[in-house]
Amino acid sequence: MKRYLDCNATCPPVQKALDASAQAARDAIGNPSSLHWAGRAARRVVDDARDALAAFVGCESGSVVFTSGGTEANNIAIHSVLSSHASGHLVCTAIEHPAVLKPLQRLADAGFELSCVRPGDDGVVSAEAMIDAIRDNTRLVCMMLVNNESGAIQPVRQVAEYCRERGIAVLVDAVQGLGKSELDFQAMDVDFMSLSAHKIGGPKGVGALLVKRGVKLQELAPGGGQERNRRSGTENVPGIAGFSAALGQVDFTAFTPIRDAFEQQLKEQIPEVRIISDQAPRSANTSLFILPGMDGETLLMQLDLAGFAVASGSACSSGKREASHVLLAMGLNDAMARSSVRVSFGPGNTMDDADALVKALVTARQRLRGMAGLAA
Ligand SMILES: Cc1ncc(COP(=O)(O)O)c(C=O)c1O
Known part of the structure; x- marks a missing residue:
């Protein structure tokens, strides 16, 4: 799906x-x-x-x-x-x-x-x-x-x-x-x-x-x-x-409950997750988070294989992957800035998408940790 x-x-x-x-x-x-x-x-x-x-x-x-x-x-x-x-x-x-x-x-x-x-x-x-x-x-x-x-x-x-x-x-x-x-x-x-x-x-x-x-x-x-x-x-x-x-066709505030439920579940399943800007006034549909020790781009590819389209913070420039300048400016180190994933909800998304994404993230993380020889 x-x-x-x-x-x-x-x-x-x-x-x-x-x-x-x-x-x-x-x-x-x-x-x-x-x-x-x-x-x-x-x-x-x-x-x-x-x-x-x-x-x-x-x-x-x-x-x-x-x-x-x-x-x-x-x-x-x-x-x-x-x-x-x-x-x-x-x-x-x-x-x-x-x-x-x-x-x-x-x-x-x-x-x-x-x-x-x-x-x-x-x-x-x-x-x-x-x-x-x-x-x-x-x-x-x-x-x-x-x-x-x-x-x-x-x-x-x-x-x-x-x-x-x-x-x-x-x-x-x-x-x-x-x-x-x-x-x-x-x-x-x-x-x-x-x-x-x-x-x-x-x-x-x-x-x-x-x-x-x-x-x-x-x-x-x-x-x-x-x-x-x-x-x-x-x-x-x-x-x-x-x-x-x-104009006015998409009410992005309608996705805040889905975003919030997603973040809540993610914190329960992966306690070391760090949600970025969750203490700031934030736009209604956006969740940017860091899974320490994981490469955001690799996670993104794993999620892609499972059918999820999400973004990683890093940007590709002249064939070279660069860490997110936003996260670096916030004082995060290079490794942290490369382990970010951005989820932005919109038309068609439901609570089921949030649930499924949390499950997929848990699975992807386990697989990647297993491949790196770390305990799941
Ligand atoms: C904050 C911001 N400014 C500018 C742009 C560029 O807009 P466009 O894709 O219409 O050129 C984007 C697109 O990602 C954006 O997020």
């Missing part, structure tokens, strides 16, 4: 989104920039989706710039703030997604100063630590809303408030926050916020950058001037239609 428990990597598409994308692909045949009837019909699909997204996240429709996903949204915002500066200081949390860390690192290589602020051992980067890192020449502060590995919710509002008073630009990567934590763009009052459709049951390859009114956006890839000269390229009309149809 196949069980999918990796919704932070991508959430299975919801039916409404599949239907809306298929309908738009079939019926909205024109280019939204064309002035004729077919173009106007496609434009209507994009504008209706823009209005729906704006209403859902609490911003004006004019703040929504559709993109190819969270990665592009982050890159546009970072590029936009820094294209007009030759030097300066940047602040981010050390647990940002690579879609923020890598563009910032590139700027650091080009001469910008970069401060990466580490979290506490609960996986939360304190607002005080972020504020302490800010200097007179700080140009941009990046702070994610919800960490994709641990699910820890970050205190974005306090940091945003401090930056607003000093005119420092703030980018919030809210890709893992949409549908999983409170999200109100206007109330948060930041310059930029990035979102992605496929994390909420929408199509892959579409997302949005929300831009505060009055903040000018410098295009990353200049071209035909779509999205009011903020993101060129013909809009992904079926993707955008699917994105808006997915």
